Amino acid sequence: MKELPNDAIPCLDKGFIRLVDSMGGDEAIVQAARVSYGKGTTKTSQDRGLIRYLMRHRHTTPFEMVELKFHCKMPIFVARQWVRHRTANINEYSLRYSEARDDFYIPDPDQIQYQSVLNKQGRSGEIPPELKSRVIQAFEKISRESFELYSELNAAGIARELARAILPVNIYTEWYWKNDLHNILHFLHLRMDSHAQYEIRVYAEAMATIVKRIAPMAYEAFQDYRVKGLRFSKIEQDIFRQKLSPEMVADLREDVIYRIVASLHTVKPRSEDELFALYQKNGGADEQTEFFLKWNSGELEPGNIRELREFRDKLDRL
Numbered sequence: 001m002k003e004l005p006n007d008a009i010p011c012l013d014k015g016f017i018r019l020v021d022s023m024g025g026d027e028a029i030v031q032a033a034r035v036s037y038g039k040g041t042t043k044t045s046q047d048r049g050l051i052r053y054l055m056r057h058r059h060t061t062p063f064e065m066v067e068l069k070f071h072c073k074m075p076i077f078v079a080r081q082w083v084r085h086r087t088a089n090i091n092e093y094s095l096r097y098s099e100a101r102d103d104f105y106i107p108d109p110d111q112i113q114y115q116s117v118l119n120k121q122g123r124s125g126e127i128p129p130e131l132k133s134r135v136i137q138a139f140e141k142i143s144r145e146s147f148e149l150y151s152e153l154n155a156a157g158i159a160r161e162l163a164r165a166i167l168p169v170n171i172y173t174e175w176y177w178k179n180d181l182h183n184i185l186h187f188l189h190l191r192m193d194s195h196a197q198y199e200i201r202v203y204a205e206a207m208a209t210i211v212k213r214i215a216p217m218a219y220e221a222f223q224d225y226r227v228k229g230l231r232f233s234k235i236e237q238d239i240f241r242q243k244l245s246p247e248m249v250a251d252l253r254e255d256v257i258y259r260i261v262a263s264l265h266t267v268k269p270r271s272e273d274e275l276f277a278l279y280q281k282n283g284g285a286d287e288q289t290e291f292f293l294k295w296n297s298g299e300l301e302p303g304n305i306r307e308l309r310e311f312r313d314k315l316d317r318l
């Protein structure tokens with residue numbers, strides 16, 4: 001396909017990604033989860049809370065209820081990385097059946113850099129314009145010459161499945177790629193990451209804009225808990241234990257408990273008498289006068305109760 005379909009998001013110089021079909025969205029995740037957690041109410045805020053809970057706790061199967069099918073056009077070296085994601089269903093343009101097209105990836109000058117010394121799978125540094133031109137010329141030369149030879153073999157009646165073997169990996173291919181949301185998010189996590197190669201990152205970022213549109217709550221939770229969330233190894237936690245004083249941890253814990261009480265109070269307002277008892281029940285250690293001083297400061301920001309409690313419990317484990 002030479003011309004860009006109307007609904008396609010352009011990627012690289014001649015590629016694209018577009019959504020062909022989809023099944024479900026945030027509501028399908030919630031619907032599936034309620035089978036395991038019981039019906040409950042279905043207010044949007046509760047749907048969002050449930051999706052965030054599922055993402056936080058890696059309860060992944062409800063996300064598999066959403067499916068997306070994409071039509072993608074990308075260079076073969078990008079497809080080789082992409083195809084490693086084994087859970088997708090793929091149907092690719094066949095160079096055994098059809099003739100190859102004169103569609104080759106030529107990198108943008110901004111993306112031409114030196115091999116990184118620090119990162120063996122990366123690029124870095126600014127290179128002189130003459131060298132950039134040389135790189136582009138090399139891409140153009142191999143693309144043109146290989147395509148001429150390919151066309152010659154084709155014209156001579158050589159089998160396409162053999163003739164194609166002389167084409168370089170910067171030639172574009174196309175496929176339909178269908179996957180469920182859980183595995184798509186896994187793909188996005190790996191391929192939007194700064195460690196992923198630029199050329200596949202472009203596609204992952206384009207795919208992300210579509211995913212965000214289809215399942216905005218799931219995408220938001222994915223960003224908050226998977227992409228921007230941090231997990232600490234035992235070694236890292238040991239460093240925290242050594243470097244963070246017990247007073248600092250206790251302070252942090254207190255702040256979290258105040259926020260738990262503020263959140264509970266927002267959901268169901270309590271009288272002054274009940275507040276301090278609620279604070280103590282949630283593990284608060286301040287005296288009553290100190291509690292009311294802080295409480296009346298008006299600086300307590302409510303949040304998600306369950307998430308705050310989980311944070312308090314993590315601090316307890318430090």
Ligand SMILES: Cc1cc2nc3c(=O)[nH]c(=O)nc-3n(C[C@H](O)[C@H](O)[C@H](O)COP(=O)(O)OP(=O)(O)OC[C@H]3O[C@@H](n4cnc5c(N)ncnc54)[C@H](O)[C@@H]3O)c2cc1C
Nearest residue numbers: 081084085086087088121183186187190191193195196197
């Ligand atoms: C930055 C980066 C660098 C990389 N470098 C290299 C490299 O140098 N060489 C190389 O060969 N690859 C490389 N890869 C590819 C990488 O090793 C994985 O193959 C690829 O990221 C797909 O990951 P996955 O297997 O988790 O994903 P998927 O295949 O999409 O699978 C998703 C999940 O399903 C489960 N799963 C799927 N299939 C199976 C199965 N058969 N058995 C058990 N569980 C399964 C796993 O939990 C898996 O995490 C690289 C990837 C990245 C992102």
